[in-house]
Amino acid sequence: MRSASAAVLLFLLAQESASGFVTPRATYSCRSSSSSCRDITALESGKINKSIDEKETEISEGTTPPSISDKSISVFASLWGTGGVMLLLVEAFRRTLPSALEPIRSAAFSPLQWASYFSAVALFAYGQGFKCLQRKLAPLVVKRTSVLASGESQQRTLINTLLAPVYAIGLISASKSRLIKAHYLVWGTVSLQVALQRGWVLGNSGPVLNIVNAGFCAGFFWGIAALTWQALLLLKTGTAPLIDADLP
Numbered sequence: 308m309r310s311a312s313a314a315v316l317l318f319l320l321a322q323e324s325a326s327g328f329v330t331p332r333a334t335y336s337c338r339s340s341s342s343s344c345r346d347i348t349a350l351e352s353g354k355i356n357k358s359i360d361e362k363e364t365e366i367s368e369g370t371t372p373p374s375i376s377d378k379s380i381s382v383f384a385s386l387w388g389t390g391g392v393m394l395l396l397v398e399a400f401r402r403t404l405p406s407a408l409e410p411i412r413s414a415a416f417s418p419l420q421w422a423s424y425f426s427a428v429a430l431f432a433y434g435q436g437f438k439c440l441q442r443k444l445a446p447l448v449v450k451r452t453s454v455l456a457s458g459e460s461q462q463r464t465l466i467n468t469l470l471a472p473v474y475a476i477g478l479i480s481a482s483k484s485r486l487i488k489a490h491y492l493v494w495g496t497v498s499l500q501v502a503l504q505r506g507w508v509l510g511n512s513g514p515v516l517n518i519v520n521a522g523f524c525a526g527f528f529w530g531i532a533a534l535t536w537q538a539l540l541l542l543k544t545g546t547a548p549l550i551d552a553d554l555p
Contacts, residue, residue: 381456384468388452389538391472393531396440399500400527407521416514424518431522436529439492445533446548448475449540453547454554462554477553485553 410416410424452475455462467474474480477489500523502508509516541547 377458380463380468381458384463384471385452385456387468388455388471388475389448389534392444392448392475393534395472396527396531396534399496400524400531402500402504403520403524403527406517407524410514410517410521420514420518423514424521427518427522428525431526432529435523435526436533440526440530441533444476444492444530445537446550447477447553448534449537450547450550450552451475451477451481453541454552480555482553482555 410420416424452471455467455471455474457463462474462480464480467480470479476493477485478493479486481489499508503516503519503523506516509519537548
């Protein structure tokens with residue numbers, strides 16, 4: 308009788324061990340006491356629940372890689388923000404270039420007019436190109452574009468993404484001081500350019516118009532080069548300019 312019971316016990320242990328769900332030690336505990344069996348089951352369930360909770364925590368903390376859609380939106384926001392501002396500068400440069408090159412083609416300037424021409428080029432290149440576009444606008448555009456692309460501070464909304472060039476300049480979603488400066492700079496420049504192109508200030512032609520357009524052309528060209536350089540630095544180093552993004 309004892310040998311038969313031992314044989315049955317060995318058979319049951321072999322079956323449970325082969326299945327991989329319950330160890331011999333756990334089987335003995337469950338057979339010895341029903342409360343111990345419940346404790347072992349609760350312990351195993353607790354380990355499973357803890358593992359699930361850890362996975363959920365990792366996902367909530369952002370340890371998982373971003374999805375393809377997030378990467379696509381980031382790339383679009385970055386390219387559209389910086390590229391849109393670049394297109395505006397290129398268009399302004401293109402519009403002023405023919406008038407700026409007219410004295411060079413005709414060679415009709417006097418020495419005094421040539422002195423005024425190159426003085427305007429130097430003055431605008433420093434004042435508009437270096438001080439305004441290189442030191443202020445270009446770093447601001449790259450900084451705000453990187454913030455928009457990364458989604459920091461809840462700035463990557465649908466409106467800001469679609470109007471990324473406007474956002475990059477600081478015309479929307481910016482601090483009060485930045486909004487005032489950006490609107491003053493943009494609308495002042497646009498108004499002056501329209502007035503010059505329509506001939507409301509200096510007429511439709513003439514040496515003075517050529518000289519002023521040459522200065523604007525130099526400033527816009529300097530700004531294009533500065534913005535291109537800042538964008539390349541961001542691509543190379545992955546670090547945005549260390550300036551305030553002027554967020555609201």
